[in-house]
Amino acid sequence: MAFTNSPLVSKVHLSTKYNVRTEKISKITIHHAAGVISFENLLNYVATVGRDMSANYVLSGGKLGLVVEEKNRAWTSSSAWNDQRAVTIEVANSSKGGNWPISDADLNMLIKWCADVCKRNGISKLYYDGTKNGTLTFHEMFANTNCPGPYIKSKANYICHEVNKLIGAKSTTTASTKPSASSTASTSTGKQYHVVTSVYGYISASDAVSDKNRRVTVKPGTYYIYNETSTAVNVTKTKSSPGAWIAKSKNVTASTSSKPQTSIRYDWKKGQAVKLTKQKTQLFANDSTATPAAMLSPGTYYIYDGIKCGLGRFRITTKAENCGKTPVGKYVTGFVSADNFS
16 A cells, blocks of 8 residues: 655654554544644654654644554554544644534545545545444544544534545545445435435434434425434435434334434523423534533523524523523523433
8 A cells, every 4th residue: 555645744753653644545534633722732742752742743733743654554543443544633722621623624625635644545425424433433422531622523524525526526425445244334415315204314324323412303305415324314305414313212103112202392481490300401502513511400590592593403591580681691591302302
């Protein structure tokens, strides 16, 4: 196998922490640095850190640094299996904590770099499905961590879309290298899929199977397949755009389903009391992140303003008198998906 390095690199500082790569490059893994770090400091840190970690590249201030050549496997994602197949990168954050955002300059360079990696290594399409089968993977898939943080996770589909435009990936293209197991994700989008009953739609395939982060209600009808695994399918009305993931096991008619799903209510009004009955209900910091900021205990909460936000979430507060008050940050507890309300 012939390996090359990215021509976008501004500076090289090689680490001694690596193994020889024995697998073909078929993935990209994005990490965040969990800190606001300058380019020079991030490059020097990853190249010389005392603990057993490294990455192929680092990114900060719109500049790219090479730490482990692509011919070698970096020690990045707590998974030898993934690191052998992935080119990995550590990206500096633009602010500390919260959603752990990255700057627009770094996001733009990240997209260019991902496209460059795909072109040089024959990855015909970059896709994220929330599992290790995707050609875009994250550290949290292989370890008990929130890396790469809510912001980068929320941009996963956007990154893939922009990268695929740069590399000329067509909607019917299938990833060039993928496992042969039955759980392998397919990105063929020409096929149609029939939803026979109302089912919940989710952010990722793994969420659909485990019933986490309910996003929408997918109504019966004929859809295009944007992506698919052995247990879940991403259905969409537009061929070239991702839709919602649904669990295949839930797509059954009422006559064969012992627990038909009910529609999610979205007509909640400002000041209405809602009950959370789960032992732990996911609380989010905004209406786009897939990573919860905390867990709420069962109890009565109140709809802050009655505005349905992204991913079917509403802002809630703990007291009726807080509804509609400003500043929002003082009175809003956070965002909760409407499917949790009763």
